[in-house]
Amino acid sequence: MARLGFVFNVERCNGCFSCFLACKDEFTDNEHLPTAAATTEGVNLIKVNEVEYGTGTKVKVDYTHSICQQCSKPACMEKFPEQIYKRPDGIVIIDPVKAKGMQEIVGSCPYGAIVWNEKAQLPQKCTMCAHMLDAGEKVTRCFECCPNQAMLFGDLDDPNSEISIYVKEHAAELELLHPEYGTEPNVYYRHLPKPFICGEVVCGDTDDCCKGAKVTCVCDSCGKKMETETDFLGDFEFRFLPTNEHFTITVEAPGYKPATLKAKTHGSVNLGEIVLEKA
Numbered sequence: 001m002a003r004l005g006f007v008f009n010v011e012r013c014n015g016c017f018s019c020f021l022a023c024k025d026e027f028t029d030n031e032h033l034p035t036a037a038a039t040t041e042g043v044n045l046i047k048v049n050e051v052e053y054g055t056g057t058k059v060k061v062d063y064t065h066s067i068c069q070q071c072s073k074p075a076c077m078e079k080f081p082e083q084i085y086k087r088p089d090g091i092v093i094i095d096p097v098k099a100k101g102m103q104e105i106v107g108s109c110p111y112g113a114i115v116w117n118e119k120a121q122l123p124q125k126c127t128m129c130a131h132m133l134d135a136g137e138k139v140t141r142c143f144e145c146c147p148n149q150a151m152l153f154g155d156l157d158d159p160n161s162e163i164s165i166y167v168k169e170h171a172a173e174l175e176l177l178h179p180e181y182g183t184e185p186n187v188y189y190r191h192l193p194k195p196f197i198c199g200e201v202v203c204g205d206t207d208d209c210c211k212g213a214k215v216t217c218v219c220d221s222c223g224k225k226m227e228t229e230t231d232f233l234g235d236f237e238f239r240f241l242p243t244n245e246h247f248t249i250t251v252e253a254p255g256y257k258p259a260t261l262k263a264k265t266h267g268s269v270n271l272g273e274i275v276l277e278k279a
């Protein structure tokens with residue numbers, strides 16, 4: 001018994017699409033029965049989404065992955081127990097023979113991870129390259145092809161596996177997608193796009209960028225305090241903030257009066273130019 005899963009580290013992914021292309025190469029027009037029938041054009045088992053956020057020139061671009069979450073309590077399997085089964089290693093498989101012609105299976109996944117192959121008349125999804133694992137390989141094609149170590153793959157139930165050690169060490173920064181669905185997904189994400197607060201500090205008397213100013217950001221609800229310093233351009237930012245929270249930002253620099261601002265993270269907030277007055 002095992003519980004195979006993935007971790008996607010968004011911060012390490014540069015959107016090279018190698019995982020996507022490797023998956024296409026592995027499955028397009030390639031039959032891997034009994035776990036997977038061949039896919040065709042437009043049938044993508046893993047998707048890389050470009051996410052742009054921020055305002056004005058202060059924007060970020062991240063890449064997130066949409067893929068079957070290999071749930072411990074799969075909603076798809078609950079609805080279609082004849083056609084979908086879970087292997088002892090935790091991989092959820094749509095039987096390509098029993099599911100033939102059943103387009104209604106597509107809607108059974110709350111994550112939208114099942115796609116319809118019109119040509120083959122089959123619902124399909126990621127099989128975690130079960131055919132490769134059955135042939136003795138240790139990892140999936142997408143994992144093998146990532147040049148940036150942006151993903152981990154392995155047995156989440158093995159306390160000595162790299163993935164479970166990583167999950168334990170980074171628990172505070174990891175997220176599951178929609179745990180409220182109750183399907184107990186086995187795919188973790190680290191550093192998913194979140195609101196950030198940024199600004200640019202300027203010395204009022206000289207109009208120069210204020211380098212090395214101390215900037216603190218305090219959450220008005222929980223009191224959590226974060227600190228940073230402006231860089232050589234006077235820029236600062238606070239990342240991975242919760243949505244819809246109120247924050248108080250204070251900027252202090254020797255010889256200047258402190259400046260205090262308020263921000264709400266309905267999205268990312270660009271405080272713009274903050275001009276410090278001489279003390």
Ligand code: SF4
Pocket residue numbers: 067068069070071074075076077092108109110111112113114125183
């Ligand atoms: S993500 Fe969707 S398709 Fe994958 S196991 Fe969970 S419910 Fe099933």
Ligand code: SF4
Pocket residue numbers: 012013014015016017018019020048063145146147148149150151
């Ligand atoms: S191969 Fe790695 S770096 Fe490239 S898009 Fe996929 S996860 Fe990101």
